[in-house]
Amino acid sequence: MQTPGMLDAGWALLVRDIKLGYRRIGELANPLVFFLVVATLFPLATSPERELLMEIGPGIVWVAALLSSVLALDTLYRSDMDDGTMEQMALSPQPLAWLLLVKTVAHWLVSGLPLVILAPLVAQAFFLPAEAGPTMVASLALGTPTLSLIGSIGAALTAGLRRGGALVAMLVLPLSMPILIFGARATDLAMDGLDVTGPLNLLAAIMFLALSLGPIAAAAAIRVSLD
Amino acid sequence: MSISEASLQGRGLSLWRGDRCLFQNLGFELTNSQWLHVSGGNGSGKTTLLRVLAGLTMPESGDVYWDDRRISRSRFDYHRSMIYMGHLEGLKGDMNPEENLRFHYQLRDKKAGERIEIAIERLGLERCRSLPCRSLSAGQRRRAALARVLVSSATLWILDEPFANLDVKGRELVEELVSEHLEQGGMAILAAHHEMHINGGTRVPLELS
Numbered sequence: 001m002q003t004p005g006m007l008d009a010g011w012a013l014l015v016r017d018i019k020l021g022y023r024r025i026g027e028l029a030n031p032l033v034f035f036l037v038v039a040t041l042f043p044l045a046t047s048p049e050r051e052l053l054m055e056i057g058p059g060i061v062w063v064a065a066l067l068s069s070v071l072a073l074d075t076l077y078r079s080d081m082d083d084g085t086m087e088q089m090a091l092s093p094q095p096l097a098w099l100l101l102v103k104t105v106a107h108w109l110v111s112g113l114p115l116v117i118l119a120p121l122v123a124q125a126f127f128l129p130a131e132a133g134p135t136m137v138a139s140l141a142l143g144t145p146t147l148s149l150i151g152s153i154g155a156a157l158t159a160g161l162r163r164g165g166a167l168v169a170m171l172v173l174p175l176s177m178p179i180l181i182f183g184a185r186a187t188d189l190a191m192d193g194l195d196v197t198g199p200l201n202l203l204a205a206i207m208f209l210a211l212s213l214g215p216i217a218a219a220a221a222i223r224v225s226l227d
Numbered sequence: 228m229s230i231s232e233a234s235l236q237g238r239g240l241s242l243w244r245g246d247r248c249l250f251q252n253l254g255f256e257l258t259n260s261q262w263l264h265v266s267g268g269n270g271s272g273k274t275t276l277l278r279v280l281a282g283l284t285m286p287e288s289g290d291v292y293w294d295d296r297r298i299s300r301s302r303f304d305y306h307r308s309m310i311y312m313g314h315l316e317g318l319k320g321d322m323n324p325e326e327n328l329r330f331h332y333q334l335r336d337k338k339a340g341e342r343i344e345i346a347i348e349r350l351g352l353e354r355c356r357s358l359p360c361r362s363l364s365a366g367q368r369r370r371a372a373l374a375r376v377l378v379s380s381a382t383l384w385i386l387d388e389p390f391a392n393l394d395v396k397g398r399e400l401v402e403e404l405v406s407e408h409l410e411q412g413g414m415a416i417l418a419a420h421h422e423m424h425i426n427g428g429t430r431v432p433l434e435l436s
Contacts (some may be wrong), residue, residue: 001380002337003307012333016322023321063373084315089283099334126330227284 009094010102017106031072031111032118038064039122050127057126058136058187062180064122065115069147070169072111074123076103076152077159083226086159090226097219104215105145105150112144128191135190135200142203143183149210150175156218160225178206230412234258234289235280239289242275249275250435251291259382260428262405262415267435273418274314276435280416281311293383304397310381312389316372318343320361324352327360331375339378346374350400365392369414377404384408384415404425 004012021028042060043053080086080103089099120133120141128136154171158164186199240253249272257263272379278284280291282298282305291298292296294335298305320329325347347356350370355363360371369392389401402424405415409428417423 001307001393003335004337006334008337012330013397016319016330018320020319079319080312082315082345083319084313084317085319087283087311087313088317088331089334090283091309092331093303094334 003093006094009092012099013099013102014106017103018110019112021106023223027075028110030039031068032114034071035064035068035115035118037124038067040125043125049094053126054128054191055126058132058184058191059121060126061119061122061136061140061187062143062184065119065144066147066173066176066180068115069112069144069151070172072107073148073151073155073168074105074165075111076148076155077222078155081159086222087226090223095219096222098213100152100156100218100222101211101215104148104218107152108145108148112148116140116144128187131193132190135196136187138200139183139186139203142200142207143179146179146203146207146210147172149214150179150208152218153214153221156221156225158225159222175213177205182206228258230382231260233294233414235414235416236292236295237289238292240276240279240286240291241288242272242274242279242280242284242286244272255431255433257414257416257431259412259414260409261431262417262425262428263431264407264419264423265416265433265435266420267343269329270421271435272389273435274387277311277314277385277416281313281385282306283402285312287413308381309383309385310376310379311385311421312372312376313387314391316360316368318360318368318371318374323355323357323359324363324367325356325409327371328332328375328378332378336379342378342380343374344376349377349404350374352402366394366397369393370397373401373404382413384413386415387418389417390419390421 039060042056077086090096100144116137119136123133123136151172153167157171158167161167182199182202186196189196189199235257237255238252240250242249255263265276267273272413275284279286282302293301293305293308328343332343347353350373352374354368355367360368373389376386390398393401403415405424406427409425
């Protein structure tokens, strides 16, 4: 018997999860459609005036991104918990934290990345100036992986519960506030033509913090959920 | 295939669920070619005990030792030498049995390739090897989970109700596979309320009340 290395095992899991993601294309599209719908609700509820929309646009895109990433969390560990695959992964000779990190990356690739790509489209609807576009994409590209990583801890904690949906939101949303603040701030600054390196650096710092500690916390939480 | 010497011990295991005691100060020892027969009525804690022995559930007191080392301290070594089959088959509904097996061994064992073919044939899964697992019957899924156990070169097999959903032929096959495994020097822990006819190896009874 020869145990595969972490990279081989991780690659196999990444490929499996992305493949399974695309076999359930409907589940995949839900959070994206949700993102678009929430973002379009705001102009309808407030007013379609250009000045107002420009003012609130970055904030709305970020709130919509945050909510849709929380909505997508339920699919992260649920099916693996229900069919016993998680049990087998916890009993495999691979570090569970590493496997969960790979699963979170795969989850971000199929749910977070499309959102980052769609965001400039939504930004157009809010009359955001073209020069703020790249900053908005950059801030989302740094912020949404962090949302997935923090969310994975919440999803792991509630994975053993029958109905964890609302609980995950309550656990994850307060922790996501810094990302929301710096993400929206970066786009705001870019619209005024100011320097955006500050908030973007902070977003990157939070991402690396979540990247290094999140999977360890998630693995501990999964072991509790399996107990 | 020869299996090296190993031993599994439970020392002073106790576990409560709420204020109900499932087992208290439970101890046993298992070495090569022995199998532990965990018996007891519904709700007597068979599954919980097996999960404790697999390292999924923490006992409230006591410890499980693999080669005289606590399994919580040498998790990777233990999990390399052990395979667990619980109530959940651990199969992805959207993948077929073969894909499921291949994925499992991409995490566990690089050299499982040919053994997968042999196991599929042995468990009679040729006809449904390319059907998604969600369209299989409960018995076929059970067979696919058993194929995973057979592919592993693990010393210790932990099987929770291996007969569940299986037809008569399937049961005989399980008994045959376990017997062969024991004859090669393996160990097994089986939880079942049925009579079992395991020919190879020595039976170590453990009844939960």
